[in-house]
Amino acid sequence: MNEQQMIDQVRTLLEPADPPPHLRGKVNRMIAGSARSARARTWKLATVGATATTGLLALLIGSVVSINGEPPAASAQAAEILHQAADAARDDQTPAPRAGQFILTTTKGFAPVVGQDELATTLTRSWMSVDGTHDSLIWVSDPPAGGRQSTVIPGCRDGQAAEWAPDGTLLNSTRPCTPTPAYLTNLPTDATSMLNYLRRMKGGTTSSDEETFANVGELIRRGYLPAQSRAALYEAATKIPGVVASPTMTDAAGRSGTAVSLAGNIDRYDLIFEPQTYRFLGWQVVPKAGNAVRPARSEVILSVTVVDRAGQVS
Amino acid sequence: MLVEQQPVADQESDAWYVRASLTDHGLFTVLYDRHAAALYRYAHGRVGTDAADDVVSETFLVAFRRRQRYDVSRLDARPWLFGILTKEISHYRRRERAHYRAVGRCDPVEVVPDPAERAVAGAAAHALRAPLARALAALPGRDRDVLLLIAWGGLSYEETAHAIGIPVGTVRSRLNRARRKVSSALGGEDPTRAVEETM
Numbered sequence: 001m002n003e004q005q006m007i008d009q010v011r012t013l014l015e016p017a018d019p020p021p022h023l024r025g026k027v028n029r030m031i032a033g034s035a036r037s038a039r040a041r042t043w044k045l046a047t048v049g050a051t052a053t054t055g056l057l058a059l060l061i062g063s064v065v066s067i068n069g070e071p072p073a074a075s076a077q078a079a080e081i082l083h084q085a086a087d088a089a090r091d092d093q094t095p096a097p098r099a100g101q102f103i104l105t106t107t108k109g110f111a112p113v114v115g116q117d118e119l120a121t122t123l124t125r126s127w128m129s130v131d132g133t134h135d136s137l138i139w140v141s142d143p144p145a146g147g148r149q150s151t152v153i154p155g156c157r158d159g160q161a162a163e164w165a166p167d168g169t170l171l172n173s174t175r176p177c178t179p180t181p182a183y184l185t186n187l188p189t190d191a192t193s194m195l196n197y198l199r200r201m202k203g204g205t206t207s208s209d210e211e212t213f214a215n216v217g218e219l220i221r222r223g224y225l226p227a228q229s230r231a232a233l234y235e236a237a238t239k240i241p242g243v244v245a246s247p248t249m250t251d252a253a254g255r256s257g258t259a260v261s262l263a264g265n266i267d268r269y270d271l272i273f274e275p276q277t278y279r280f281l282g283w284q285v286v287p288k289a290g291n292a293v294r295p296a297r298s299e300v301i302l303s304v305t306v307v308d309r310a311g312q313v314s
Numbered sequence: 315m316l317v318e319q320q321p322v323a324d325q326e327s328d329a330w331y332v333r334a335s336l337t338d339h340g341l342f343t344v345l346y347d348r349h350a351a352a353l354y355r356y357a358h359g360r361v362g363t364d365a366a367d368d369v370v371s372e373t374f375l376v377a378f379r380r381r382q383r384y385d386v387s388r389l390d391a392r393p394w395l396f397g398i399l400t401k402e403i404s405h406y407r408r409r410e411r412a413h414y415r416a417v418g419r420c421d422p423v424e425v426v427p428d429p430a431e432r433a434v435a436g437a438a439a440h441a442l443r444a445p446l447a448r449a450l451a452a453l454p455g456r457d458r459d460v461l462l463l464i465a466w467g468g469l470s471y472e473e474t475a476h477a478i479g480i481p482v483g484t485v486r487s488r489l490n491r492a493r494r495k496v497s498s499a500l501g502g503e504d505p506t507r508a509v510e511e512t513m
Contacts, residue, residue: 001497003489010465010496013447017358019350023367027346027374034378035339202364266343 021285021299022214025265032265074243078260081245081273082238086231088278096183096226097306099131103182103224104312106302108253127310128223132179133157137310156180182223189228191235198236209241210264216271217283217301224304230280237271246270252298257281263288280304328391332384342378349395350374356396356466360403369402376402388476396467397477400459407455449499453492460488 001009074082097103105126110119123141136153143149154162154170156177162170188194198215199206207215216237219225225233237243237260246259249272257272265288272282286298307314326334328345335342353373357366376398377391384394450458463474471489475482 001493001500003493006493006496007461007465009446010450010461013450014355014359014466017355017363017366019354019370020367023350023354023371024343024346026367027350027371028343030371030375031339031342031378034375202367 020214021217021267021269022211022264025210025267028265073241074238074260075245077245077247078243079238081247081258081260081278082234082243084278085273085280086234088273089227089230089234092227092230092279094227094306097130097224100134100308101130102127102134102136102307102310102312103130104303104305104307105221105223106304107221107299108302109299110252125313127307127312128153128180128182129155129310130181130183130224130306132181135310136182139311184219184223184225184229187219187225187229187232189226189232191232191239194229194232194236195239198233210262210269213237213240213243213262213269214264214285217269217285220280220283220301220304224306234271248275251282251284252286252300253282253302255281255302327389329384329386329389332381332391333386335378335381339378342374342381345377345391345395346374349392352392352468353395353399356462357399357403359466360462361406365406369399369406372402373399390473392467393469393473393477396463396469396473397479400463400478404455404459445500446496449496452499453495457488457492457495460485461492464489 073079105128107124107126109122109124111122120142124138126136126138128136132155134155136155138151138153140149152170154164156179159176159178160174161177163173163175164170188197195212198212198219201207201215201218202211216233219233240262243260243262246261248256249259249261249270250256251270251272255272256275258275258278259270259272261268261270267285268288270282270284270286272284273279274281282300282302284298284300305314328348331341331344335345350370354366354370357369357373360366361369373395377395380398384391388394450461453461459478460474463469463477464471467474467477469477471482471485475485
C-alpha cells in the first residue's frame, strides 16, 4: 500500500454530513456577540458616537419589550394557519404505514457553484424502513466527486445489522444495533409536550427559538409522524416566538402554498401547507431576504410519502 | 457603492474577505459559506454529530477573533480554518477525557457515535468498526491528525504543514509512519518490508 492508496481508503470512511441549517445562524450570532463585546470595550475608551447610542438603545428597547410583554408566541395569523393544519392532520384517515413499508422523503437542494451563475440542484430520495428492520436506501441525483449515488442503510434484524466495507458495500459480518423506525410512534401527542421535545431535541440544553423551529424541519426529515403527533407538532409551533404567517409563498422549487415562517439570523425557515386543504406541502431553509451574499444555498423537503418498496418513486 | 462592488466581491479571495471583515464583520459569513461544509464533514467524522456542531461554531468564532492576525498573502483560508478546527477537536477530546476521569470511568478510545443519528446521516458510519478504522484509532494523535487532514480535509501536504504549524518534511514522515502501521494492520503486510520500500 502506498501513501495515495492509504489516503484513498481512509477517505472512503468519511460519511456524508452537511452542516445543520441552524449552524450558520448560530455562528453568526456568536460572531455578532463577539463583535459587540469588542465594541463595548472600545466605548469605555472612546467618546460614545451617535450611531453607537442608537444601537445601544435598540438593544435596551428589545430587552424591555421581551421582559414586560405577554409571553411571546407566534403571530395570530400564523397560529390560525397552524391550527387549521393541526385540524387537517387530526382528520387524516390515512392508515398507519405497515412494518414492511418505507417512508420516502424527497428533498431538493440548491447550492452555489464557483464560477457559475446557475445554482446546482441535487435531488435526494431516502426510503427509510418503517420499523427499522428492513434495508433503507438513500439515492442522490448528483453525488459529490467520488461519492456514491445510492447507499444502502442496513436494517436491524434480531439486534444485528450488516457491517459496511470501507467502500460502502455491505459485508456478511454484522454488528449489534437497535432498529431506527422511520414511523415515529413515540413522539408527544399534545402541543406542550411536543414543544418541550423540540426545545430539547439536541441534548440537555434548551434550544433558542430559531433552533426550536429548525427542529420542526429536523423531525419532518427524520420520518413519518402519526396524525396526532403531526397535529401536536403544528400546535407546538404556535408557541414559538417569532413565527409569522406567509399567506402566499412560492417555495425554492417553484410551488405555491401558504406558510408559517421564522426569520433566523441568516436563514428563514418555512413550513408550507397546501392553501386549500392545509396538508403538509414542504419545509424549506432559504437565506433571509436582504442577505447580500449570492447565489445562496437553500433546501426544500418536497414530500414525505409511504411506499411499499425501497427504490419505488411513487 | 457597496451595491456595485458586490458582484466583484463574490469573486474575491478568502484573504480579501478576512481583511474586509475587519470593518464589516458581516462579511465573515462568506468564509462560513465557502468552508463550513468541508469543516463540518471533517468534524462530523472525527467527533460525531453533537460535538461537530460545537467545534465548528467555535472554530469560526476563534477565527473571527484572530482575523487581525491573518496572513493575507495566503489567499485560501482553508488551511488556517482546519488548523483552528484541529486544535478545537483536541480541546474537545481533553475535556471529554477529563469528564470521564471525573465520573470515574476509563478513557473512551473514540467517541461512540449515536447509531440512529449515523444511520440517518447515511453512509459508512459503521465502517468505523472495520479494520481500517481500528488501525486509524490506534495511531498516535499527531499522526492521525496529519493523515485525516489530508484524506478527509482534502488539504495538500503543504497546506497540512501550514495548518498545524510543522515543517512539510514532518508531514511526510508522520504520513509514512501512519502508512506503515495502517498497512500492517490491514494486510498483515510485513512492516519491515514496508520500511524498506520507502527507502
